[in-house]
Amino acid sequence: MSWFIANTDKDVKEMLKIIGAKTIDDLFSDIKPRHEIKSFDLEEGRSEFEVIEHIRQIAKNNASDLVSFLGAGLYDHYVPAAVSSLMSRGEFYTAYTPYQPECSQGTLQSLFEFQSMICALTDMDIANASLYDGGTALYEAMMMAIRVTGRKKIVMDGGVSPIYRKIIKTYTSNLDIEFQETPVVHGQSDRKQIEKVIDKQTAAIILQNPNFFGAVDDHSDVVEKAHSQGVLVIESVYPISLGVLKTPGEMGADIVTGEGQSLGLSLNFGGPYLGFMATKKKYVRKMPGRIVGQTQDLNGKRCFVNTLQAREQHIRREKATSNICTNVALCAIQSAVYMSLLGRQGLKELAQLNLDKAEFARQELEKIKGVEVKRSSPTFNEFTVCLPKDAQEVIDAMVVKGFAAGFPLARYYPNMEKYLLIAITEKRTRQEICDYVKALEDVLWN
Amino acid sequence: MELIFEKSREGRRGYHIPKTDILVKVNMKAPYIRKADCPWPEVSELDVVRHFTQLSRLNYSVDTNFYPLGSCTMKYNPKFTEVAAGMEGFANLHPLLPQLDSTLVQGALEVLYQMDRILSEITGMDDFTMQPLAGAHGELTGTMLMAAYHRKKGNKKKFIIIPDSAHGTNPASAAIAGYEIVTVATDKSGVVDLEEMKSKITDECAGVMLTCPNTLGIFNSDIDKVAECVHKVDGLVYYDGANLNALMGRARPGDLGFDIVHVNLHKTFATPHGGGGPGSGPVGVKKQLSKFLPISRVIKKQDGFYALNYDYPDSIGYIAAFYGNFSVILKAYAYILMLGAEGLKEAADQAVLNANYVMECLKDDYDLAFPRRCMHECVFSASRQEKKGVHAIDIAKFLIDEGMHPPTVYFPLIVKEAIMIEPTETESKKDIDDFIEVMKKAAKAAQENPESFKSLPKTTSITRPDEVKAAKDIKTNYFAKS
Numbered sequence: 001m002s003w004f005i006a007n008t009d010k011d012v013k014e015m016l017k018i019i020g021a022k023t024i025d026d027l028f029s030d031i032k033p034r035h036e037i038k039s040f041d042l043e044e045g046r047s048e049f050e051v052i053e054h055i056r057q058i059a060k061n062n063a064s065d066l067v068s069f070l071g072a073g074l075y076d077h078y079v080p081a082a083v084s085s086l087m088s089r090g091e092f093y094t095a096y097t098p099y100q101p102e103c104s105q106g107t108l109q110s111l112f113e114f115q116s117m118i119c120a121l122t123d124m125d126i127a128n129a130s131l132y133d134g135g136t137a138l139y140e141a142m143m144m145a146i147r148v149t150g151r152k153k154i155v156m157d158g159g160v161s162p163i164y165r166k167i168i169k170t171y172t173s174n175l176d177i178e179f180q181e182t183p184v185v186h187g188q189s190d191r192k193q194i195e196k197v198i199d200k201q202t203a204a205i206i207l208q209n210p211n212f213f214g215a216v217d218d219h220s221d222v223v224e225k226a227h228s229q230g231v232l233v234i235e236s237v238y239p240i241s242l243g244v245l246k247t248p249g250e251m252g253a254d255i256v257t258g259e260g261q262s263l264g265l266s267l268n269f270g271g272p273y274l275g276f277m278a279t280k281k282k283y284v285r286k287m288p289g290r291i292v293g294q295t296q297d298l299n300g301k302r303c304f305v306n307t308l309q310a311r312e313q314h315i316r317r318e319k320a321t322s323n324i325c326t327n328v329a330l331c332a333i334q335s336a337v338y339m340s341l342l343g344r345q346g347l348k349e350l351a352q353l354n355l356d357k358a359e360f361a362r363q364e365l366e367k368i369k370g371v372e373v374k375r376s377s378p379t380f381n382e383f384t385v386c387l388p389k390d391a392q393e394v395i396d397a398m399v400v401k402g403f404a405a406g407f408p409l410a411r412y413y414p415n416m417e418k419y420l421l422i423a424i425t426e427k428r429t430r431q432e433i434c435d436y437v438k439a440l441e442d443v444l445w446n
Numbered sequence: 447m448e449l450i451f452e453k454s455r456e457g458r459r460g461y462h463i464p465k466t467d468i469l470v471k472v473n474m475k476a477p478y479i480r481k482a483d484c485p486w487p488e489v490s491e492l493d494v495v496r497h498f499t500q501l502s503r504l505n506y507s508v509d510t511n512f513y514p515l516g517s518c519t520m521k522y523n524p525k526f527t528e529v530a531a532g533m534e535g536f537a538n539l540h541p542l543l544p545q546l547d548s549t550l551v552q553g554a555l556e557v558l559y560q561m562d563r564i565l566s567e568i569t570g571m572d573d574f575t576m577q578p579l580a581g582a583h584g585e586l587t588g589t590m591l592m593a594a595y596h597r598k599k600g601n602k603k604k605f606i607i608i609p610d611s612a613h614g615t616n617p618a619s620a621a622i623a624g625y626e627i628v629t630v631a632t633d634k635s636g637v638v639d640l641e642e643m644k645s646k647i648t649d650e651c652a653g654v655m656l657t658c659p660n661t662l663g664i665f666n667s668d669i670d671k672v673a674e675c676v677h678k679v680d681g682l683v684y685y686d687g688a689n690l691n692a693l694m695g696r697a698r699p700g701d702l703g704f705d706i707v708h709v710n711l712h713k714t715f716a717t718p719h720g721g722g723g724p725g726s727g728p729v730g731v732k733k734q735l736s737k738f739l740p741i742s743r744v745i746k747k748q749d750g751f752y753a754l755n756y757d758y759p760d761s762i763g764y765i766a767a768f769y770g771n772f773s774v775i776l777k778a779y780a781y782i783l784m785l786g787a788e789g790l791k792e793a794a795d796q797a798v799l800n801a802n803y804v805m806e807c808l809k810d811d812y813d814l815a816f817p818r819r820c821m822h823e824c825v826f827s828a829s830r831q832e833k834k835g836v837h838a839i840d841i842a843k844f845l846i847d848e849g850m851h852p853p854t855v856y857f858p859l860i861v862k863e864a865i866m867i868e869p870t871e872t873e874s875k876k877d878i879d880d881f882i883e884v885m886k887k888a889a890k891a892a893q894e895n896p897e898s899f900k901s902l903p904k905t906t907s908i909t910r911p912d913e914v915k916a917a918k919d920i921k922t923n924y925f926a927k928s
Binding site for chain 2: 002003004005006007011012014015016018019020021024027028029030031032034035036037038039040041042043044045046047048051052054055056058059060061062063064065066068070072073074076078080082084085086088089090091092093094095096097098099100101102103104105106107109110112113115116117119120121123125126127129130132133134135136163164166167169170171173174175216217218220242243244245246247250266267268269270271272281284290291292293294295296297298299301303304305307308310312313314315316317318319320322323324325326327328329330331333336337339340341342343344345346347348349350352353355356357359360363378395396399404405407408411426427429430431
């Protein structure tokens, strides 16, 4: 017997005898000869040591050691050791969805605390217990707005991540939804255009703050205009920035989503991440995803359960608010641990430090001849620069010098081949920033 | 237990931010700043560690308890896969690095490419996308692939056929892809009613979604005939991979006539369920559907280098931002490498053995929904106990009281008072015997002392919660003003 199988040969014999079968093959008698497998050409099994060594070799082929100035929605923040230590507890990670609340209070209370911390962060009433990631959360928010308003037109601000927009485009390709896009001017949302296109047929306007180009905005006036037409406002946010920036709740947004990777999750080459969603109390029954609620047990003791399940697929099937079943509970709990460690003061200081370091980098970069740093709007920890050269050439040369220089905006905006999106987190030291600036100057002029 | 917020004391800290090493200080001004500080708890690192450690102990989990939750395949999650996923070279890898240069992420792309090949071989499909982030996300991807296929061919399709035994995610996913749902009943033998299905298949049928073995744990010997009927109207056959654990090395969806499959890596390939995710739901297709798969796709070039290819004009587009739940995929890869062909087949064999053993041992105490050979799980009904006023949920609470996680109850929906048991291959006869004993004890108590169930469980941190109150007096946020 091998690999995590616990039955001994003797066990198997006894069990077969009780079942009344001669061999294990007999148990598969419903699979007829004509169904039988045509091929199962996999390698032979290996020992744990061999597998780990094999994967260690593969890992060496990843340039994870570049000093990173790459963000574009995913950020290289420091994760305190207590986070991974707590998340290695099997009681959290080898449990499943808390269908049975009496033996799942650990997961349920953690998720309740997660929801509460997301509400505190965004200034919203109610958050769900997570969605897959920031992009799918934004899609779910859009569908929710359509359910709430009964309207089918969506206005998309030009500052929303192009990656998210591609996801939404895929999901809605079979549905009858009209999209209108408004541009960004001087980095921020174009008020005039927004006013022009939103109307009584519009379900929602989708905004992002800071936007994909790093620009910070105050959308309060956009919210006011939208609400005057009965249009909902969906705001996609970067959680760490809310340590200093005006919250979507203060702006009056109706649905808030975001990518929670920056709240204590590793970059993991794209996942798992953490989609979050928060909204106003009046819309809770239209919200997708699991929601944990407080209640009491038979003895009047406070406890937590999955609530409002009548919205969900396992009950409503094709009429559910979403098809989502498994979400990312573990990532939500992980971020709850991170948010608890950071606390009120930590978040504020962390956000300020990101802000300061990015400004330092901007000032240093501005000293390089021919580098134009966009300053038309405030930014948080990411900003756009225009280089005197093709950004891809610069990136290639910077890789040789040990840097992931930033994101080449031409990937999504073909006319921006000289633009680079640069992110600075608290992990980038003064020395690294100065080395980066010097390397860039070298690449551009030597 | 106290909430973390109730442990908060002004000025206490759990983490110290790096000291600033620059002189610049930005004074962000109104209207761009938040008015009040974010009221996250103010606690020490020890407070946090103790709080979440204590919380974790209120959970039942595979690491601590027998966990035969049907349809969820709660097998043991080997620890070495966590080590693999935690390696610096993967954990710190930014997903946009390949946008700078794909040679920077050759290791990660190799994992994705190899998993595409491996899963194709295991399921008998031609190509895979690793992007879907969970099983239901895979279903959505699959139904969108169906839609793309029919649109390309100019087929006028309206509905998808789904058996009444299906997971709720099937109809929910098909609805999002824009299809109506037509339900087909289960016949007396516990499989989809072939005659009824034939009568419902018209030219407007886009396809069928099936779980195989189905949610009753039964392998449908006519599965290839079902596929044949659907193919006759140019419909596609979708395989819900939730129960693939029963078939590994024995049969492949691709050989059985399925055109699209999703695989739940967190079930079949032993990645942790995480208290409700993250999962991973890669989707595989037959050749004629490959061109519709989501972008990006990982290719291996002639020079041996891996690259991301976005150039598929018929692709349905982006189903997720990046390449799927990469670290989950990596864990599954490590698991598959360790087991190899023989180990995977043995996993299926032992899973089926364990389930049949449970079924045989409990069939005198509980009514079997469909008395016949099962595969990896078996479904009982508590209808006999219900006559005494003891419901499936009561039996679940009895098990919790005895320190065992209950099976899935009230699913599949077509079985009254359903109790769906999936022991998985990693449980031993000894542990299964213990479970059987507790189940027998519950059955006996149901006959002799049905009233005793109402106050169960008693051994856990809480008794039964008031779910009606939770839905009525909605409190989902500690900070909400009530």
